Amino acid sequence: MQEKAPPLRLEREVGLAGAVALIAGTMIGSGIFMSPQTVLVSAGSAGASLLVWGACGLLVALISLCYAELGTCVRASGGEYAYILRTCGPVPAFMLVLSSALLVRPAGVAGIALSFAQYALAPFYPECAPPTPLLKGVAAAAVLALATVNCMDVRVSMRVQVLFLVAKVAALAVIVVGGLALLATGRAHSFEGSFEGTNVGISPLGIAFYQGLWAYDGWNNLNYVTEELRRPEVNLPRALLIAVSLVTGLYLMVNVSYLSAMTPREMLSSGAVAVTWG
Structure with missing residues (x-):
């Protein structure tokens, strides 16, 4: 009688450092x-825009704690697919x-790749x-290169992720x-009267x-590879909190730096704000 083949299992090769790099590296982009x-023009003032960035980080931190609980209860890769499959069945999960x-x-x-291409080509123009064909070509090349790396090996992709995060x-x-x-x-002229002109409407x-x-998108990517994470009951919530806290602090300080080098009007007229800052 033929023996039954053992079930397919993924190797747990992602540690805490790799998990933090996966989350933070995906978020920072x-x-x-x-x-x-857009945040500045919608908020209406420099002070309100900084509050929005901080509130977004706090909201993401609270949501990530819910995902940490889901990931430790349902230790299957796939993120939302695995959770919906377990709770609602195969049809909603398939959709x-x-x-x-x-x-x-x-x-x-596509949006991320085009943004990368725009910044990569900005110093040359x-x-x-x-030119639009060149912009799209660089974006497509970046997508193909990263797809190839992710298909090669988990360890290789984690090393590349850590390198890019650094x-x-x-x-x-x-x-x-x-x-x-x-x-x-x-140079603090942008922070004089920080909340003057703040938009208080729901729409803006x-x-x-x-x-x-x-800008914070990507915080949930670790839940897609839960089966490859070592000690998910410990490393999943730790990685989420470390990565979200790191990114929130960086985002707030980067926006303060933008406003210290440029006036709000100069920021709004810039085609690539980091290039203009430089």
């Missing part, structure tokens, strides 16, 4: 370079995966926008340190929160 202008694979994920990846944090640290240096020289504040939360 084009959002912090593209969203500050979620179908809409995510065909619409949600491709649109998000200081006086005008880069590079991102280093770049943001340069902006933060530069902003603190400007503040030390007395809703748009500001929407753009801010888009």
Whole structure:
């Protein structure tokens, strides 16, 4: 009689450092370079925009705690798919995966890739926008390169993720340190009357929160690889809290740095706010 084959299991090769890198590295992306202008114009003032960034971080931290509980109770990879499959059945879970694979994920990846391409090409086209075919080509090349890396090996992709996280944090640290240096020289004109002109309507504040939360997107990605995480009951909540706290602090300080180097009007007129800051 033929023996029954053992069930397929994923190797638990993702530790705490890799988990933090996966969350923070996914969160820190084009959002912090593209969203500050929309958050500022929607909030109406520098002070209100900083409050929106902080409130978005707090909201994400509270939501991530709920996801940590889900991930430790249902230790299956797949994120929302695994939870909906367990609670609502296969049909809603299939519809979620179908809409995510065909619409949600491709649109998000395309937006991030185009933002990356815009910043990568900005130094070569200081006086005008880069050609659209070149912009799309660089974005497509970035998507293909990252897809290839993720298909190769879990350990390789984690190393690349950690490397990119270090590079991102280093770049943001340069902006933060530069902003603190400007503040030390007395460049705080953007914070005089910080809350003058604040929009208190539901619609503008809703748009500001929407753009801010888009910059925090990616905090739930660790739940998609729960089966590959070592000691998920310990490392999942720890990684979420560490990563969300790190990103929230960086986002607040980066926005302070932007406002210390530029007036709100200069920020709103910039095509690439970090390039203008430089």
